[in-house]
Amino acid sequence: MSGGRVGSTSRRPRGWPTPADFPPPPGAADRRRWAEADRAARPARIERLRARFETAGMDAYLGLRPEDARYLTGVRLGFGEEKVAGHSGRFLVTGETVVVFADSRYVAQFRTEAPEARLEILGGDLAGRWRELTDGLGLRRLAVDPSCPIGLWRRLTEAAPAVELVPAPDWLDEDRARKEPTEIERIAGAAAVADRALAALLPEIAAGRTERELALALEWAIRTGGADGLAFEIACLSGPQAALPHGSPRDVPIEAGTVLLVDFGAEVDGYRSDMTRTLFVGEPPAVALERYDLVARAQRAALDRLEASFEEPVPPSGRTVDAAARAVIEAAGLGERFGHGTGHGIGLATHELPRLSRLASEAPLPSPTVFSVEPGVYVEGELGIRIEDLVHYDHAARRLVPLTGFPREPLVVGRADR
Amino acid sequence: MSGGRVGSTSRRPRGWPTPADFPPPPGAADRRRWAEADRAARPARIERLRARFETAGMDAYLGLRPEDARYLTGVRLGFGEEKVAGHSGRFLVTGETVVVFADSRYVAQFRTEAPEARLEILGGDLAGRWRELTDGLGLRRLAVDPSCPIGLWRRLTEAAPAVELVPAPDWLDEDRARKEPTEIERIAGAAAVADRALAALLPEIAAGRTERELALALEWAIRTGGADGLAFEIACLSGPQAALPHGSPRDVPIEAGTVLLVDFGAEVDGYRSDMTRTLFVGEPPAVALERYDLVARAQRAALDRLEASFEEPVPPSGRTVDAAARAVIEAAGLGERFGHGTGHGIGLATHELPRLSRLASEAPLPSPTVFSVEPGVYVEGELGIRIEDLVHYDHAARRLVPLTGFPREPLVVGRADR
Numbered sequence: 151m152s153g154g155r156v157g158s159t160s161r162r163p164r165g166w167p168t169p170a171d172f173p174p175p176p177g178a179a180d181r182r183r184w185a186e187a188d189r190a191a192r193p194a195r196i197e198r199l200r201a202r203f204e205t206a207g208m209d210a211y212l213g214l215r216p217e218d219a220r221y222l223t224g225v226r227l228g229f230g231e232e233k234v235a236g237h238s239g240r241f242l243v244t245g246e247t248v249v250v251f252a253d254s255r256y257v258a259q260f261r262t263e264a265p266e267a268r269l270e271i272l273g274g275d276l277a278g279r280w281r282e283l284t285d286g287l288g289l290r291r292l293a294v295d296p297s298c299p300i301g302l303w304r305r306l307t308e309a310a311p312a313v314e315l316v317p318a319p320d321w322l323d324e325d326r327a328r329k330e331p332t333e334i335e336r337i338a339g340a341a342a343v344a345d346r347a348l349a350a351l352l353p354e355i356a357a358g359r360t361e362r363e364l365a366l367a368l369e370w371a372i373r374t375g376g377a378d379g380l381a382f383e384i385a386c387l388s389g390p391q392a393a394l395p396h397g398s399p400r401d402v403p404i405e406a407g408t409v410l411l412v413d414f415g416a417e418v419d420g421y422r423s424d425m426t427r428t429l430f431v432g433e434p435p436a437v438a439l440e441r442y443d444l445v446a447r448a449q450r451a452a453l454d455r456l457e458a459s460f461e462e463p464v465p466p467s468g469r470t471v472d473a474a475a476r477a478v479i480e481a482a483g484l485g486e487r488f489g490h491g492t493g494h495g496i497g498l499a500t501h502e503l504p505r506l507s508r509l510a511s512e513a514p515l516p517s518p519t520v521f522s523v524e525p526g527v528y529v530e531g532e533l534g535i536r537i538e539d540l541v542h543y544d545h546a547a548r549r550l551v552p553l554t555g556f557p558r559e560p561l562v563v564g565r566a567d568r
Numbered sequence: 569m570s571g572g573r574v575g576s577t578s579r580r581p582r583g584w585p586t587p588a589d590f591p592p593p594p595g596a597a598d599r600r601r602w603a604e605a606d607r608a609a610r611p612a613r614i615e616r617l618r619a620r621f622e623t624a625g626m627d628a629y630l631g632l633r634p635e636d637a638r639y640l641t642g643v644r645l646g647f648g649e650e651k652v653a654g655h656s657g658r659f660l661v662t663g664e665t666v667v668v669f670a671d672s673r674y675v676a677q678f679r680t681e682a683p684e685a686r687l688e689i690l691g692g693d694l695a696g697r698w699r700e701l702t703d704g705l706g707l708r709r710l711a712v713d714p715s716c717p718i719g720l721w722r723r724l725t726e727a728a729p730a731v732e733l734v735p736a737p738d739w740l741d742e743d744r745a746r747k748e749p750t751e752i753e754r755i756a757g758a759a760a761v762a763d764r765a766l767a768a769l770l771p772e773i774a775a776g777r778t779e780r781e782l783a784l785a786l787e788w789a790i791r792t793g794g795a796d797g798l799a800f801e802i803a804c805l806s807g808p809q810a811a812l813p814h815g816s817p818r819d820v821p822i823e824a825g826t827v828l829l830v831d832f833g834a835e836v837d838g839y840r841s842d843m844t845r846t847l848f849v850g851e852p853p854a855v856a857l858e859r860y861d862l863v864a865r866a867q868r869a870a871l872d873r874l875e876a877s878f879e880e881p882v883p884p885s886g887r888t889v890d891a892a893a894r895a896v897i898e899a900a901g902l903g904e905r906f907g908h909g910t911g912h913g914i915g916l917a918t919h920e921l922p923r924l925s926r927l928a929s930e931a932p933l934p935s936p937t938v939f940s941v942e943p944g945v946y947v948e949g950e951l952g953i954r955i956e957d958l959v960h961y962d963h964a965a966r967r968l969v970p971l972t973g974f975p976r977e978p979l980v981v982g983r984a985d986r
Contacts (some may be wrong), residue, residue, distance in 0.1 A: 228801040230648045234919045254907025296719030383646040489672025501652045
């Protein structure tokens with residue numbers, strides 16, 4: 151580490167981004183304001199869900215995902231905590247009531263976080279109380295989160311055979327894809343924490359450091375730089391490894407003259423960011439720079455297509471935007487090397503609607519919304535290049551605002567002569 | 569921080585545990601040995617699953633959980649990565665073949681990690697290929713992981729109506745509950761990393777520090793101390809907050825004369841540890857020490873019950889061991905304040921079989937196995953106390969080996985006079 155702490159400017163060449171180039175991390179006043187905005191928004195979010203019940207012939211919605219529970223009720227589970235939380239955080243929205251389930255471990259916490267909801271304390275399986283609960287609430291037909299495990303589905307059906315369960319449509323995914331102003335603010339806050347962290351890391355990157363060391367230093371900069379956590383495990387992949395978009399950082403030294411692909415994000419007040427930069431460690435071979443330019447042009451094509459939509463009556467589909475980026479890479483004969491989609495929505499979950507891909511809906515994009523634009527080219531055994539930015543897209547306001555502030559230009563780090 | 573790095577011994581009173589008291593972190597040779605042991609063990613693990621097919625009338629097993637995929641095939645997804653991995657890492661075990669699904673992002677990675685499996689590359693939903701796949705493999709009746717989302721279940725049923733899907737019994741949970749020697753070694757390794765990290769943190773704990781600062785310092789000590797990651801988000805809760813067994817660390821200063829409950833674990837080569845210590849920050853009130861003693865005696869009662877089982881022909885049930893701990897707390901009139909179970913198995917998942925609780929099976933515990941023993945007492949608005957250790961239990965070998973090495977005695981930290 152050459153004795154310098156992460157973020158020291160001693161070895162930072164002129165022109166490199168610095169942490170101070172990006173907005174400062176959110177403070178306590180921001181968090182209070184966000185909590186207040188959520189509290190104020192929850193009744194309308196719940197009514198939006200309820201408004202579907204009559205047409206769909208449903209009495210209620212049984213929700214299972216922590217991000218939906220946070221959105222509608224305010225309860226907070228940590229990342230992955232649902233795996234050990236039992237039924238805690240699962241919830242039921244009827245025409246009149248919002249019920250949140252909790253086992254003894256979560257009662258005090260949920261009482262504080264979701265004061266408007268009715269807390270239902272479970273000693274064991276939800277199925278054990280299901281008959282009594284649905285009878286008490288007069289429920290006969292329920293929309294159930296389609297992520298419901300088949301095991302639970304069958305136990306509920308057995309417990310109350312007269313209550314019909316129906317896999318719910320994407321209602322909450324659709325609602326959460328349209329972002330409120332303070333939701334966008336939090337995603338932008340998470341994006342800025344990530345920008346600052348990568349800027350702080352730049353002087354530390356050099357051939358000989360390991361992927362794992364750099365991933366850990368980046369994580370530390372995120373965790374101490376205003377984030378509540380990571381949005382997901384950091385991918386930090388060098389050389390041919392960068393062709394594996396989802397490998398884990400390794401304990402091997404980075405070689406000079408290779409790429410370093412870093413895909414990471416921060417979480418701020420439950421909202422997530424996601425960005426990728428592909429850096430060059432030492433002088434890059436010409437072919438790597440050519441590929442970088444190709445990916446950058448593909449990304450630009452997607453952004454141009456979005457900007458062009460402001461002259462059109464409705465937003466383009468996620469499939470259309472994907473096609474705009476993909477056409478650039480296909481024209482270079484590398485279409486086969488771009489296996490994933492062009493982007494995904496982000497918010498309380500790292501991947502949510504809208505999708506921007508060959509398989510995405512042909513319906514217009516939601517608006518206002520936030521999503522990633524992240525074309526890539528991967529040549530197995532050689533290298534991988536991806537550039538990923540978050541944008542806030544608002545068709546009615548004719549705005550396409552980048553939330554990722556880090557420069558997109560190719561950046562050579564760890565030059566031997568520094 | 570008084571200028572000292574975490575782990576400095578300058579402010580460490582005599583008698584406190586130090587990082588050097590615990591086994592050193594695993595090295596590269598350990599990891600190579602473990603990889604080899606897994607490769608050697610996979611055929612038997614797969615055969616153990618297949619051995620159930622005939623009696624159950626099944627042609628195959630469709631697996632969805634990353635921990636099962638790792639166990640049977642070797643593929644590795646990061647914590648929570650299944651949320652963004654699509655069908656990648658899901659797998660099918662037939663009588664003759666093991667198939668792992670991957671989208672383009674995972675092909676290169678899985679080819680390396682699961683060389684024995686047949687890789688099936690998916691461009692979209694598994695349901696789109698289901699008819700062709702099941703026809704090709706001659707499958708008519710499949711056991712499906714009961715965590716299968718009802719949405720996917722219905723799409724698969726529609727795609728191939730002639731193929732009967734049946735929610736699978738707990739086969740893999742049962743198999744994974746019985747631990748191989750190198751599995752226990754890795755859990756012990758993760759437990760030692762956690763022990764060392766807490767020992768390193770002790771001198772940093774004092775009134776005025778925030779829960780969040782200490783949680784972050786502990787995480788750093790784990791991440792830089794030999795772990796591949798955390799087993800789960802750290803709980804670091806002081807005073808009345810400690811009565812919330814699952815709240816997040818807060819940005820508020822810890823007060824003198826309160827408890828600090830720290831529940832955390834490390835991950836080493838996919839295997840997890842889990843431990844809780846309730847420390848006293850400054851002189852504790854007498855009632856807190858009494859409660860601590862009660863919880864320690866409850867834990868001792870569970871361990872005694874396990875040791876007594878070596879004189880019996882079969883292991884006790886998880887319900888029996890829970891009852892032994894619970895009886896101690898009930899005798900003190902605090903049964904209502906011990907809302908959760910006494911323990912849970914641990915391995916590739918933080919919570920797995922066996923369960924030790926009032927609702928646990930009455931069947932004998934598996935053996936050899938690893939689980940937590942973690943009674944607690946929580947008084948809302950006042951304090952919470954929990955002591956959690958991992959133990960390796962082997963009935964045939966008559967061994968009960970503590971994997972958590974950190975002392976269980978009450979520990980007063982951050983005394984004003986130091």
